[in-house]
Amino acid sequence: EDQVTQSPEALRLQEGESSSLNCSYTVSGLRGLFWYRQDPGKGPEFLFTLYSAGEEKEKERLKATLTKKESFLHITAPKPEDSATYLCAVPPTGSARQLTFGSGTQLTVLP
Amino acid sequence: EAGVTQFPSHSVIEKGQTVTLRCDPISGHDNLYWYRRVMGKEIKFLLHFVKESKQDESGMPNNRFLAERTGGTYSTLKVQPAELEDSGVYFCASSHRTGLATDTQYFGPGTRLTVL
Numbered sequence: 001e002d003q004v005t006q007s008p009e010a011l012r013l014q015e016g017e018s019s020s021l022n023c024s025y026t027v028s029g030l031r032g033l034f035w036y037r038q039d040p041g042k043g044p045e046f047l048f049t050l051y052s053a054g055e056e057k058e059k060e061r062l063k064a065t066l067t068k069k070e071s072f073l074h075i076t077a078p079k080p081e082d083s084a085t086y087l088c089a090v091p092p093t094g095s096a097r098q099l100t101f102g103s104g105t106q107l108t109v110l111p
Numbered sequence: 112e113a114g115v116t117q118f119p120s121h122s123v124i125e126k127g128q129t130v131t132l133r134c135d136p137i138s139g140h141d142n143l144y145w146y147r148r149v150m151g152k153e154i155k156f157l158l159h160f161v162k163e164s165k166q167d168e169s170g171m172p173n174n175r176f177l178a179e180r181t182g183g184t185y186s187t188l189k190v191q192p193a194e195l196e197d198s199g200v201y202f203c204a205s206s207h208r209t210g211l212a213t214d215t216q217y218f219g220p221g222t223r224l225t226v227l
Binding site: 004031032034036041042043044045046049051087089091095097098099100101102103104 | 146152153155159166167169202216217219221
């Protein structure tokens with residue numbers, strides 16, 4: 001059965017304290033791994049898509065990496081405005097028209 | 112460019128009543144998706160439209176849920192009659208091009224449905 005597991009569930013960082021979020025997945029024939037950011041009361045906001053192992057993408061203080069079994073979202077020198085829930089999602093095996101989401105990591109960056 | 116919009120933002124109804132949620136996708140996006148997040152759970156896929164045609168309804172929980180997309184523009188999701196377990200946040204997303212999941216899906220702000 002396809003699974004997307006994110007860890008940790010919650011993470012509290014001091015401003016400037018770098019860390020990484022993990023997303024592990026079990027799907028056959030990965031056709032993309034998506035990272036989204038979600039603020040309270042809002043919908044998921046697209047951040048990155050990664051397609052193949054070894055691929056990396058960066059946006060401001062965020063860098064996403066992908067291996068054959070997991071993806072990491074690295075946050076360098078975070079600021080309070082980076083506080084949000086970060087979601088990863090993959091298309092499930094045998095389907096190209098939906099996304100299976102993880103439960104998310106709730107990140108809090110303290111000033 | 113306007114993003115995906117959803118209406119209403121919140122809805123509170125009694126068990127047994129009917130509620131209709133609306134989604135307006137990004138202009139030009141042929142693909143429209145509905146997802147749902149119930150309390151404490153992950154966001155779950157409900158269904159997918161390509162223009163006005165339902166391509167995948169595998170996530171629809173039961174026949175109390177009816178989705179339509181007349182004319183291939185906006186979509187509605189009707190719940191009739193609503194049950195307590197239908198409470199949650201309903202998200203709509205849209206994407207361009209072929210509808211393959213590798214196309215980026217852009218999400219709306221969601222409709223929070225509370226069934227009392």
